[in-house]
Amino acid sequence: QQPVQSPQAVILREGEDAVINCSSSKALYSVHWYRQKHGEAPVFLMILLKGGEQKGHDKISASFNEKKQQSSLYLTASQLSYSGTYFCGTEMRNTGFQKLVFGTGTRLLVSP
């Protein structure tokens, strides 16, 4: 049930692009993306809803392919501040209350 993230780790130079994928074997209602700095709380980035549009702000965007049950996070022109671990959280809404199931994370390091 836990979504699979790939790659497990990425090393970039400042200004390069990266794509992080999140795949589920279950039908998804929404996908959330979070970034966590070492020793800190995860911070909400964006949510992709079933039937919704691709989201993004600044140079970070994401898409949600409902047929493949897969979401991708796109980081363009990476900055040093993008370093951290990225988690996807998946919601499988059928009925009633739902909660997120998180992937194992993708560690991103941006170097000067």
Place this chain on the structure above:
Amino acid sequence: DGGITQSPKYLFRKEGQNVTLSCEQNLNHDAMYWYRQDPGQGLRLIYYSQIVNDFQKGDIAEGYSVSREKKESFPLTVTSAQKNPTAFYLCASSTHTLSNYGYTFGSGTRLTVV
């Protein structure tokens, strides 16, 4: 400012001891959650609560207990029955439908068994 406060930041537990981790939010969120984070395993759900005086087990509830007597508070007790409690514990809250704002996380408590 609204947010979630977890305390303490670091906690040391002796073998056979129960310890309680505090989680308080002033966001007026209905739902609260406890996750455990181990290296390389992401976040795993321990317990969650949709409303005051009600809570449900998550995927790894054994050895843990919770209470939800107030909307603002959702403390987690790590009992002596939890055989491997050393981990980073994160508390989160959300509106009931998750809406467009996802979870708000606390800054976490790092628990170490000594």
